[in-house]
Every structure is written in C-alpha cells, then in structure tokens.
Amino acid sequence: MIRSSRGVTTVRATLGHQGLLASALRTREHVFAQIRGVFEGYGFEPLQTLAFERLETLTGKYGDEGDKLIFKILRRGEHEATGEADLALRYDMTVPLARVVAAYGSQLPTPYKRYAMGPVWRADCPGRGRFREFAQCDVDVVGSASPLADAEVVCALTDALDEVGVRDYRVPVNSRRALSGLLEVYGVPVELGGGVLVTLDKLDKLSPDKVAAKLADARSLAPDIAEALVGDLTAADAVERMQTALKDSEAGSAGLDEINRLLELASPRIGEDRLVFTPGLVRGLDYYTGVIFEVVAEGMPGSIASGGRYDGLISFLGGPDVPACGGSLGVERIIGLLGDGGGDAHRIDVAVTMIAEDTASELMGFAAQLRDAGLRTEIYLAASRKLAKQLKWAADRKARFALIYGASDKEARVITVRDMDSGEQTRAPASELAAHLAGVRTSGVAVRRLPPSAQ
Amino acid sequence: MIRSSRGVTTVRATLGHQGLLASALRTREHVFAQIRGVFEGYGFEPLQTLAFERLETLTGKYGDEGDKLIFKILRRGEHEATGEADLALRYDMTVPLARVVAAYGSQLPTPYKRYAMGPVWRADCPGRGRFREFAQCDVDVVGSASPLADAEVVCALTDALDEVGVRDYRVPVNSRRALSGLLEVYGVPVELGGGVLVTLDKLDKLSPDKVAAKLADARSLAPDIAEALVGDLTAADAVERMQTALKDSEAGSAGLDEINRLLELASPRIGEDRLVFTPGLVRGLDYYTGVIFEVVAEGMPGSIASGGRYDGLISFLGGPDVPACGGSLGVERIIGLLGDGGGDAHRIDVAVTMIAEDTASELMGFAAQLRDAGLRTEIYLAASRKLAKQLKWAADRKARFALIYGASDKEARVITVRDMDSGEQTRAPASELAAHLAGVRTSGVAVRRLPPSAQ
Structure with missing residues (x-):
C-alpha cells in the first residue's frame, strides 16, 4: 500500500x-x-x-x-x-x-x-x-x-x-x-x-x-x-x-x-x-x-x-x-x-574542517562562537584527514565559508577562512572569528530560521 | 478510554x-x-x-x-x-x-x-x-x-x-x-x-x-x-x-x-x-x-x-x-x-466595536489597515449593538485598544480610540489610524507571531 x-x-x-x-x-x-x-x-x-x-x-x-x-x-x-x-x-x-x-x-x-x-x-x-x-x-x-x-x-x-x-x-x-x-x-x-x-x-x-x-x-x-x-x-x-x-x-x-x-x-x-x-x-x-x-x-x-x-x-x-x-x-x-526558488541558496554558513591532530576541542569552541553569532555551522564528522576531501564535503553542504585550522594556523594562533564561492582565503585571530566572518561576507546573510524560499 | x-x-x-x-x-x-x-x-x-x-x-x-x-x-x-x-x-x-x-x-x-x-x-x-x-x-x-x-x-x-x-x-x-x-x-x-x-x-x-x-x-x-x-x-x-x-x-x-x-x-x-x-x-x-x-x-x-x-x-x-x-x-x-509568564499579556491589539448602522464595510477597512500594520485586530461579530456590552467583549479579549465608530464619529470623519487599560479616549482621522495607534501606545508592542511567554 x-x-x-x-x-x-x-x-x-x-x-x-x-x-x-x-x-x-x-x-x-x-x-x-x-x-x-x-x-x-x-x-x-x-x-x-x-x-x-x-x-x-x-x-x-x-x-x-x-x-x-x-x-x-x-x-x-x-x-x-x-x-x-x-x-x-x-x-x-x-x-x-x-x-x-x-x-x-x-x-x-x-x-x-x-x-x-x-x-x-x-x-x-x-x-x-x-x-x-x-x-x-x-x-x-x-x-x-x-x-x-x-x-x-x-x-x-x-x-x-x-x-x-x-x-x-x-x-x-x-x-x-x-x-x-x-x-x-x-x-x-x-x-x-x-x-x-x-x-x-x-x-x-x-x-x-x-x-x-x-x-x-x-x-x-x-x-x-x-x-x-x-x-x-x-x-x-x-x-x-x-x-x-x-x-x-x-x-x-x-x-x-x-x-x-x-x-x-x-x-x-x-x-x-x-x-x-x-x-x-x-x-x-x-x-x-x-x-x-x-x-x-x-x-x-x-x-x-x-x-x-x-x-x-x-x-x-x-x-x-x-x-x-x-x-x-x-x-x-x-x-x-510556489516556485522552487531556493535551489542555489547556501545550506549552511560555515563548514569547519579538521586536519590537524588534537584540535577537536578548539574547533568545537570556534563552532560555538559562530553559532552564538547566529551562523549555521557544521563540523566535519567523517573519518578522512585530507583537506581536499573535507573541502569537497564543504562544497557538497553548500557552505558559504570553510574554516581551515592546520598546524601552521595553530602555531600562528589564527584560523584560515576560505570563501567557498571565490576560493579566496583570509586569516583571522580566533577571538575575532565571528566578527571577521561578518566583515568578509559580501552577499549572504545568515540563513538560520529562514528558508531559502523566503529570501 | x-x-x-x-x-x-x-x-x-x-x-x-x-x-x-x-x-x-x-x-x-x-x-x-x-x-x-x-x-x-x-x-x-x-x-x-x-x-x-x-x-x-x-x-x-x-x-x-x-x-x-x-x-x-x-x-x-x-x-x-x-x-x-x-x-x-x-x-x-x-x-x-x-x-x-x-x-x-x-x-x-x-x-x-x-x-x-x-x-x-x-x-x-x-x-x-x-x-x-x-x-x-x-x-x-x-x-x-x-x-x-x-x-x-x-x-x-x-x-x-x-x-x-x-x-x-x-x-x-x-x-x-x-x-x-x-x-x-x-x-x-x-x-x-x-x-x-x-x-x-x-x-x-x-x-x-x-x-x-x-x-x-x-x-x-x-x-x-x-x-x-x-x-x-x-x-x-x-x-x-x-x-x-x-x-x-x-x-x-x-x-x-x-x-x-x-x-x-x-x-x-x-x-x-x-x-x-x-x-x-x-x-x-x-x-x-x-x-x-x-x-x-x-x-x-x-x-x-x-x-x-x-x-x-x-x-x-x-x-x-x-x-x-x-x-x-x-x-x-x-x-x-517553564513558568506561566504570559497571563497578563494582551491577547489582541485592537478590538473594533460596531454600534452605528451601515458601518461594517468601513470597519473592515479599518481592520485591514491595522492588520497590514502588524496589529492583531478583531471586529465584534456578535449581535448586540450596545457599546457597554461590546466594550466588555473587548475587555474579555484582553484588547489593548478598542475602536469606537459612532454616528458622530462618522460625521466628523474620525475614529474614537479607547485605551482599554486607562479608559482614556482619543480621536484619529481614519487615514491615520495605524500611525495614531503606534503613537498612542505607551508600553505594548504588537504581539503578533510572538507568544506572551516570549516577551
């Protein structure tokens, strides 16, 4: 039936x-x-x-x-x-x-x-x-x-x-x-x-x-x-x-x-x-x-x-x-x-990749900071440690930005922010991450609580 | 059962x-x-x-x-x-x-x-x-x-x-x-x-x-x-x-x-x-x-x-x-x-009374104007034509304001607005009703789409 x-x-x-x-x-x-x-x-x-x-x-x-x-x-x-x-x-x-x-x-x-x-x-x-x-x-x-x-x-x-x-x-x-x-x-x-x-x-x-x-x-x-x-x-x-x-x-x-x-x-x-x-x-x-x-x-x-x-x-x-x-x-x-409308909208705002060892706690902190600022944020949860594979995941999730936090970033106490549309990368201090993302955004606003069709 | x-x-x-x-x-x-x-x-x-x-x-x-x-x-x-x-x-x-x-x-x-x-x-x-x-x-x-x-x-x-x-x-x-x-x-x-x-x-x-x-x-x-x-x-x-x-x-x-x-x-x-x-x-x-x-x-x-x-x-x-x-x-x-919280909140913003003959169309227009301005607005739908009874209805509905549109109001081309908390009455031209209510309100904001407990 x-x-x-x-x-x-x-x-x-x-x-x-x-x-x-x-x-x-x-x-x-x-x-x-x-x-x-x-x-x-x-x-x-x-x-x-x-x-x-x-x-x-x-x-x-x-x-x-x-x-x-x-x-x-x-x-x-x-x-x-x-x-x-x-x-x-x-x-x-x-x-x-x-x-x-x-x-x-x-x-x-x-x-x-x-x-x-x-x-x-x-x-x-x-x-x-x-x-x-x-x-x-x-x-x-x-x-x-x-x-x-x-x-x-x-x-x-x-x-x-x-x-x-x-x-x-x-x-x-x-x-x-x-x-x-x-x-x-x-x-x-x-x-x-x-x-x-x-x-x-x-x-x-x-x-x-x-x-x-x-x-x-x-x-x-x-x-x-x-x-x-x-x-x-x-x-x-x-x-x-x-x-x-x-x-x-x-x-x-x-x-x-x-x-x-x-x-x-x-x-x-x-x-x-x-x-x-x-x-x-x-x-x-x-x-x-x-x-x-x-x-x-x-x-x-x-x-x-x-x-x-x-x-x-x-x-x-x-x-x-x-x-x-x-x-x-x-x-x-x-x-x-109603028309489809929202097909090209970003599904999430920020995809957090994980490539360096022992950074999970820090990445959770970054994600919490961004979520508190109203940004839909996901952390990579699958098993690969390869950046290319994780960036493909970020693209599949239609993320607006990806965060990269490698060993060199960690040493320099910064986070690399990749614009997933342009491929351009910038760096931001961890404490200013949310403000940095707010500044670097050109078009999008946080989609949280609003469906793509409403935009 | x-x-x-x-x-x-x-x-x-x-x-x-x-x-x-x-x-x-x-x-x-x-x-x-x-x-x-x-x-x-x-x-x-x-x-x-x-x-x-x-x-x-x-x-x-x-x-x-x-x-x-x-x-x-x-x-x-x-x-x-x-x-x-x-x-x-x-x-x-x-x-x-x-x-x-x-x-x-x-x-x-x-x-x-x-x-x-x-x-x-x-x-x-x-x-x-x-x-x-x-x-x-x-x-x-x-x-x-x-x-x-x-x-x-x-x-x-x-x-x-x-x-x-x-x-x-x-x-x-x-x-x-x-x-x-x-x-x-x-x-x-x-x-x-x-x-x-x-x-x-x-x-x-x-x-x-x-x-x-x-x-x-x-x-x-x-x-x-x-x-x-x-x-x-x-x-x-x-x-x-x-x-x-x-x-x-x-x-x-x-x-x-x-x-x-x-x-x-x-x-x-x-x-x-x-x-x-x-x-x-x-x-x-x-x-x-x-x-x-x-x-x-x-x-x-x-x-x-x-x-x-x-x-x-x-x-x-x-x-x-x-x-x-x-x-x-x-x-x-x-x-x-969660606590009760919203017991005293206004249930609607404006209660529209109806006492004069042949004013239903005009009252629907006033209500539409207020609803378009985001105010929860109800028109009196029961049978009485007595103002006291209709004001009791407005009070029961916990309305913030009541509109009164009697024969003298109609003649003067104004609407009487009664503050249901203070009992004070003011008059406004029909075309400026929404703006007048926005001005006369002291405490409340429109409760539309927000539950009392959220305030």
Whole structure:
C-alpha cells in the first residue's frame, strides 16, 4: 500500500512521499508560519486536538464514501483480538472542532474564532493531488450569524494566500439559499433537487449539452427544464439572468442578499475582479446552509481553499445549536503552486574542517562562537584527514565559508577562512572569528530560521 | 478510554487534554521554534515522515512491553473484516529514521545529520507524565563514529534547553562499554549481566541496601558481589573508585576513554559542574553501544532529554551497518518546567466595536489597515449593538485598544480610540489610524507571531 504512494510528486524533495527532506520542509514550515501570522492577525486563536478521535465521533459525518476513507485504530490489550476499532485518525479539522464545542463550549469565548493547522488522514488511493496524510489550515467562527464573519473567513484565507505568494487566484462565491431558489424558480421537483445540483456541479468539466442530457436521463428532470437551467447558467450573461430570476423566490432573494453582502464587505480587500458571484458553484452541498466559496488558482486543478456557512453542523454533531462558518486552505496544493526558488541558496554558513591532530576541542569552541553569532555551522564528522576531501564535503553542504585550522594556523594562533564561492582565503585571530566572518561576507546573510524560499 | 486522560495536567490551558487552547499552544509553538533554531544552527537538517509506518517496521523493535503500546491501524475496504492491522502510528522518531536510511540512504549526505520534531503515540495509561500523544524533538548523526558527533548531539540538546529557558539541569553521562567493564571487574557472571544492570538502575529510587538485596534475591547475584558493587557505586568517591576499577578491564578502559573524550569536548560548552560521569547511569540498555546520557532537571521527575550512541541499531532495523548516535528532548516535560509568564499579556491589539448602522464595510477597512500594520485586530461579530456590552467583549479579549465608530464619529470623519487599560479616549482621522495607534501606545508592542511567554 505504502509503495503505491510514489505517484505524489507535487511537493519536491520527497523520499517517495514517505518522508519530506530539508528544503521541502523548510518551505513548508515557512508557509505555515506565514499562514499562522495572518490568522493571528485576525484574532483567530489556535486550537489543537489529538490526532485521533473516538471512532463514533467520526463515522456518519462524511457520507458513505467518506466513512470508507477513515483510518480506524484497533483496540488494544485483551481487546485487540476482537478485531474491532475504537479510535480513528481525524479526517478533517471541522468535526474535532464541533466535538470540542459540544463538550467544552462554556469555557470558550463567544463568538469563538479558532484556527487549526495540521495533518488529516484519509485512506485514499494516493496520486493526482490526493494524499493519505495532508495538511489543512482552517479558520472558523462559531457563534456568529453576522455576514462579517463570512467576510472575515474569506479575507483571512485570501490574505494568507497573498502572504504566501500565491498570485493568480479567483474566488467563486455562491449561496446554498440561492441554489434552493434556483431549483424553485426553474420548477425542479423538490425530491430531485439534491441530485440535480450534484449533476450541475459537473458544468466545469462537461459540456452544457452533456450536463443537460445527464439531468434528463440520470436525474429524471424534464428535458425543457434541464435545457433552460443549463442554458441560463452557461450563458455569457448568466449572472444577470440569475440575479433577475432568483428574485422570484424567497430563498433565492435571501441567497442573493447574502451573496451581495459578502461581495460588498470582502471585495475592497480581495478585488471585484477576483471575488465573483458564480451561480453554478455547488460545493459542500451536504452541510452548508449559507454562502459557499472556493479558491481556484491558475495551474492547479481543483480548489486550493474552500468553505462556507454551516449553521446546522455543530448541533448535528452533538453540540449546541449555534451558527458557524469557516474555510480551509490545502497546504500541499498551495506549496505546489510556489516556485522552487531556493535551489542555489547556501545550506549552511560555515563548514569547519579538521586536519590537524588534537584540535577537536578548539574547533568545537570556534563552532560555538559562530553559532552564538547566529551562523549555521557544521563540523566535519567523517573519518578522512585530507583537506581536499573535507573541502569537497564543504562544497557538497553548500557552505558559504570553510574554516581551515592546520598546524601552521595553530602555531600562528589564527584560523584560515576560505570563501567557498571565490576560493579566496583570509586569516583571522580566533577571538575575532565571528566578527571577521561578518566583515568578509559580501552577499549572504545568515540563513538560520529562514528558508531559502523566503529570501 | 479517552476520558481517563484527564490526569494529565502538566500543560496548562488544556481541554481535558483532548485539545490545547491558545496560550498553551503559543508557548508550545514558540518552544518548537527555539529548538528548531538551535538544531539548524548545528547544521542538522529536518526530516519528516508520515504519522504511520507499516506495522512490521515497528513490531519487535521496542521489546515486549513496547510492542503492546503500539497503536495499530485496521486494514481498510474489503480487508477490514479480517480484524487485522497493516499500519501503525509511530512510537518514536528513531525507527522511522532507520527505515528512511535503509531505503534511501544513497540519496542522503554522509554523515547524515537530521532532526525531527513532532508527535509520537503510545497506547499508555495516561497520567503521571505519561501521554498517549506527545512530542519528541530528536537530533541524530548517522554515519560518523567520531566522538565529536556524540559531543555535538549533547551540546545541541543542552543549547536548546538554554534557548528555551530551562536553567537548573544536570547531564549525567556513562557508557555502555563502561557498564560491561563494571560487570566484568566485579565478577558478575555474563548471563546475569542484563538483569543486574536493570536492578542497578533503581539506585536513584531505592536505598543501597534494598538494591543489594534485590540483586541477591531477584538476580541470583552472590551477596558479596552485590554489596561490593552497590557500596562502590554509592560511595561519596564513587567516580574515583570506578575510574580506578574500570582500568582493569579492556571494555571498562575503552568506556572510560569515551566518557572522558565526551567530557573534554562538551564541558567547555555545558559546564564541568553539569556534565558529570555517573557510573550508575544505566539507560537505554536495549540498543545503546557507546556513551549514554540523560538530562535531569530540578522540579521534574524522570529525564527531560536522553540519548547515546547506537551503532548497531540501523542494521538491526534493516539498514546498512553504519555507526550512529542521537538524542531526544521531551517537549511536554520541558514546557512543564517553564513558568506561566504570559497571563497578563494582551491577547489582541485592537478590538473594533460596531454600534452605528451601515458601518461594517468601513470597519473592515479599518481592520485591514491595522492588520497590514502588524496589529492583531478583531471586529465584534456578535449581535448586540450596545457599546457597554461590546466594550466588555473587548475587555474579555484582553484588547489593548478598542475602536469606537459612532454616528458622530462618522460625521466628523474620525475614529474614537479607547485605551482599554486607562479608559482614556482619543480621536484619529481614519487615514491615520495605524500611525495614531503606534503613537498612542505607551508600553505594548504588537504581539503578533510572538507568544506572551516570549516577551
């Protein structure tokens, strides 16, 4: 099973996606820090739960297909032989939030604005943008019915994308109420509504004709209704047609109102050209109750973020009946959109070679001095005593400088500093090593704590 | 099962340890960042693996007791009904490292210096410093037999403790070879050696008499040997006695040499009073082959860090036969040592109230301006329009300032800024809001991205 995950290649420097290596991890850590900074700027507060939940907390919440993708944990000790599971790895960040609100709501502020960042697990067949372990960064507002809450959720997510450096994205917006109004206005029988919406959701992949045919065949919708619906939704002036049509329905009008309110509040920040009413957007049909949105980016299939209002979910999950809205960023897809960037950066600042006998203690002292000055410093730890071999190691480590401390250096009480880019060598007294390196550096700054991509 | 975990109280602001709330999480994130900075300064590179491994990778590696504590994941789909497990949550960071080295060693630098930070899982009975999910921060050097590698591992861990702010700690050091020499010199039969060491390890908890009695009874050691061994190990001059005694054994001499080498290399950094040869230290008997150490701190039972050289482990785990050493910090215990610190800090910088009609868009613009200036800013999202109630909310959120934008403010094109500490109110033009707040602030700086405890 694990071996089949090699198809996942959107994140660079992976080890068969079984492990992430340094450069990919630094980029990732930096992206998390950027996202966290934006979420904190909005006053969202972090909440972290354990990786696993009770199994019954998760089952029945994600539909039949979702249930099959839950990783279940076998009972332990004397119960292991039953072959039953009692715990399960979290499938998203929303259900654990709902469980916490249900159990500890009285200890939480109202409204409660939280963010969560971390892995979720799905027993999916890996490949094509699908992962068995991937990170989600969620913001949610629990306990506010205000349109401002929806606007802040959308803006927090797009601000985070801006901060990370994602540029070419759009934010299609719709409303669950508008979709109900749509079905009503076009005379779709109530019992066919859910299925019709699922098929309409294919309009971004299939031609209008095919969708209309599917509506008539698979969903038993009258062909004239199917054609009118698809025709209006795919017309060049679809938005205007919908704005007119939806006014004939109470739900449709309410939906239009909440969409317009979101556009009004969030457009100044996001841009009118990017935040757009998209009458055919049907995402998260299962539990959304108000506005819905997603973020799509040039060069990445599917969405890189999504969310909406889900006023009924927390009570369905056993919590109090409180309004809520939220959204989620898909970190792997976002990182997939970022360029490589840091390939030529120095991996460490100083490589300390060791060629003379009995100098290990002194070299450790030099290294400590440099590390205290904020320089990433490594000492040669392999067995060779040949300088050429150790300088090759320094080059392989992409060191900015190498220190050489031979017998003659030791006698003269100096250290030779080799610029690994130019090959030039200078000498410095041991006590002034850090200051000397600060002076001799021309371009680089210490990369410590900053990933190459951030420079 | 989950409910029984309430005994865990070393981390503050927990939700029954099912979830960590904001202040505890900020402290934790800050500690991780500090540790990461130190590890990177030493040139260790991050490696991250998935939360789960194949079950057979983990079983048989941690002893019978350890095997029972592995969380196993049920097979999925048509195989779920078998009740069998094929995956398991990682139990530590070392076995996943060994698996990566075994599979991808040729892609890794030699020596390979890696760090890993993240949760591990053990199906332990929670309580008394034990957790079912807890974080480890590991450094390891794979492919170097140099004593410098041991010294760098110990110094990286103690530097991290210094950085985090742990002060009163000691680092007992011993050697697996010295322990072999000890058994040899005192005439302990080879077949009793393992058991004798396990019992000697109790010397920090039981009286010397009780340990000697246990050695004779439970381990079948001749009483005169048991008494001599315990007597010498607990004498005031135990170190001197051991230094003399161990010279009579080849293994003992080699052990003393490697201990002295470590003390020589690492004492200048750590301090001679803290890094001490401790002949009775017997940790990690199972796979350590050279120097071993732990870090113990005033006020925390058990150790907060530990490690040693484990030259045989990677080949035992299916990898190449390469020397290796490493160590691990226990984050929960370290955080338990840190003071509360941030209780009085402002949770957000600016709370934006909303009392006049039709001002939501303007208020979102003010908030965006402040967030762009780095100020943590929240807008009131609940339903009340009463200023007193909203100012109470601002106080509950521990805001430094509150913005008030009433009808008269709107008319005068200004915003009223209330200092939440002094109650004093000033007015500022909308376009100069961020600059005004920067000027009016007396004490605080923006807390964004910095946890209260860091100030």
